[in-house]
Amino acid sequence: MSNPIAAAIVARKRLVGFIILVVFLALVPAWVKSPYYIDLVIVIMINAGLAMTFIMLLRTGLISLAVAAFWGVGAYASAMLSVHAHIPVWACLPLATIITAIAALIVGFVIIRSAGFTFVIMTTVIGMLFVVVVGNIGRMGGYNGVSNIRPPESINFGALGKVVFDSKVDFFYLGLILFVIIMLVINAFYSSWAGRAWNAIGLNPRLAQSMGVNVFRYRLMSFVVGCAICGLLGSFYAHYQTFIIPTAFNLFPKTIYIQALAVLGGVGFATFGPIVGAAALTFFNEAFSGYSNWTVIIVGALVLVVVVFLPNGLLSLGQVPSRINRWRQERAFRRGEAAGATEAEAAPADGGGEV
Amino acid sequence: MSVLFQLAFDGLTIGLIYIILAAGLVLVLSVTEIFFVAYGQFYMWGAYVAWYTVDRFKMPYVVGLIVAVAATAVLGLLSYALIFRRMQHMDNRFLITVTGALGISLIMAQAVLPAFGTQPKSIPNVFPGALDIGGVHMEVKKLALIGIGILVTLILFYVYERTRVGRAMRAVSLNSEVAALHGINPSRVYLLTMGVGCALAGLAGALLAPAYNVSSGMGNNVIASVLLMTMLGGMDSLLGAVVGGFIVGEVLSFGQYYVHQMNVVYLFLFIGLVIYFRPAGLLGKRSNLGV
Numbered sequence: 001m002s003n004p005i006a007a008a009i010v011a012r013k014r015l016v017g018f019i020i021l022v023v024f025l026a027l028v029p030a031w032v033k034s035p036y037y038i039d040l041v042i043v044i045m046i047n048a049g050l051a052m053t054f055i056m057l058l059r060t061g062l063i064s065l066a067v068a069a070f071w072g073v074g075a076y077a078s079a080m081l082s083v084h085a086h087i088p089v090w091a092c093l094p095l096a097t098i099i100t101a102i103a104a105l106i107v108g109f110v111i112i113r114s115a116g117f118t119f120v121i122m123t124t125v126i127g128m129l130f131v132v133v134v135g136n137i138g139r140m141g142g143y144n145g146v147s148n149i150r151p152p153e154s155i156n157f158g159a160l161g162k163v164v165f166d167s168k169v170d171f172f173y174l175g176l177i178l179f180v181i182i183m184l185v186i187n188a189f190y191s192s193w194a195g196r197a198w199n200a201i202g203l204n205p206r207l208a209q210s211m212g213v214n215v216f217r218y219r220l221m222s223f224v225v226g227c228a229i230c231g232l233l234g235s236f237y238a239h240y241q242t243f244i245i246p247t248a249f250n251l252f253p254k255t256i257y258i259q260a261l262a263v264l265g266g267v268g269f270a271t272f273g274p275i276v277g278a279a280a281l282t283f284f285n286e287a288f289s290g291y292s293n294w295t296v297i298i299v300g301a302l303v304l305v306v307v308v309f310l311p312n313g314l315l316s317l318g319q320v321p322s323r324i325n326r327w328r329q330e331r332a333f334r335r336g337e338a339a340g341a342t343e344a345e346a347a348p349a350d351g352g353g354e355v
Numbered sequence: 356m357s358v359l360f361q362l363a364f365d366g367l368t369i370g371l372i373y374i375i376l377a378a379g380l381v382l383v384l385s386v387t388e389i390f391f392v393a394y395g396q397f398y399m400w401g402a403y404v405a406w407y408t409v410d411r412f413k414m415p416y417v418v419g420l421i422v423a424v425a426a427t428a429v430l431g432l433l434s435y436a437l438i439f440r441r442m443q444h445m446d447n448r449f450l451i452t453v454t455g456a457l458g459i460s461l462i463m464a465q466a467v468l469p470a471f472g473t474q475p476k477s478i479p480n481v482f483p484g485a486l487d488i489g490g491v492h493m494e495v496k497k498l499a500l501i502g503i504g505i506l507v508t509l510i511l512f513y514v515y516e517r518t519r520v521g522r523a524m525r526a527v528s529l530n531s532e533v534a535a536l537h538g539i540n541p542s543r544v545y546l547l548t549m550g551v552g553c554a555l556a557g558l559a560g561a562l563l564a565p566a567y568n569v570s571s572g573m574g575n576n577v578i579a580s581v582l583l584m585t586m587l588g589g590m591d592s593l594l595g596a597v598v599g600g601f602i603v604g605e606v607l608s609f610g611q612y613y614v615h616q617m618n619v620v621y622l623f624l625f626i627g628l629v630i631y632f633r634p635a636g637l638l639g640k641r642s643n644l645g646v
Binding site for chain 1: 446450454459464583620642
């Protein structure tokens, strides 16, 4: 490790990985020209962002199955503000985030006291309630959804040119900027006092409480922050798709998918796990898309294989070398111990003979 | 007045399907502690297998019923033996099993399309005719469904409450380690419960097949409401499953007539309130699932 640059890279592995990821993503439109694949990458980013919020809540010991519902709250808030109130889209994005955060604050205040499985059921109810409530409000489009949501207004950078949101690439860069902001915010939370408190609560809520951590307040905080991020992503999704239907935010396929790709990437990896999981699931889908009816069956089988043989996620593949090393060390240690044990057994016998 | 009875009758018909479904899910949830989101697919498979046996092999409906139950039981046993058995002792068990169940659900939901085709199916009516009693129009096929449903529920109660197997299931659901100390093999009880639970789902599907249409989306449509009615009744109580299924069936039937679409909203709100004030459900005792 004489090279100072290499040493710096090793010391800041996460930061370097993050920069490589962002640069890689930013260069995607340079070599991917097909709008179809750009669309896939945007969907991967949205799903990965949602899964990050899922893991964020999981850190505090809460399993929320209302991720898609709050995603939908953000999407609908933004769509309503844009279509009915004619508010510019650049104001809709933060407003939808704030509205979702307020909704999460109210809901979370009621349901967070019930931890464990009750919380899972409560969020299940909320996740299903959202779809039927929205589906039954005529002013929100009912089950037919909202269409003709405006794309963001064009921005004039003067000499640098003008960004008009008429192609997938423009949306891709907007999505990437939001995604990077989300990743930075989440990681800032993790490395602050709040993140440490969340970790403590996740490890053992009672112990954390006895150490002076206000469990309810910190859980509520993680719920609000996570749902606000969901809302931001939902708002982006609404303006990107230009139409939304309530069943897209349903519990059964969507939230379970989010949960599954968090598990596929590895719930222990809060930032890169969801990205890997979302990319892997999309990749599976695309790689086998030629087999018509069999595509989903193959994807399901691959999900099962990953989850049975790599329960800690795809990223735990990176720990395999170190695990083999540890196994070797343990084996060597055990052998040494066995040899030591025979000596130790022999020694008292001698000693006994002396007495 | 006859409208009320008619609605109650229709609610009872769909309610019995829900009761059988919820009873199977109660067994799976309370004994194996798996949040089994693939459960609805077994229901769909039961309906499809029954249709296939009756339609293709020209078998009587009763044979179709038996084949459907056997097929879904085997599928349930396989899914436990091949997949969930390996997950029973992992960290993050809840998330891992939900993901595994999602994989199973994807495979089963899609596999019906190449196997049975994409068109909605219906079994030719095996119980023709209808009775009119006091202005209530009761089709014989729905009466048959109610009869078989009540019979199955009674048998299930007998097995669960009075036999050694049922006692073993209850013991494992209370505490698998202590049950193992008393000579019960929890692993075998888990396997058996998964088989019985999935067979019940298949039975519900096969019972539904002559009275309603069979389509590939029915599994996805039903799973969320079955989970909710299980939670409403209490996830460790068979009687709770009966109460939950009955309430949901009747509320949907009456609500469809009086408040149209909004009935689902009120139903979910009601269930949410019940769970908020009684996390264990109406008749249940426990509210945790090893999360």
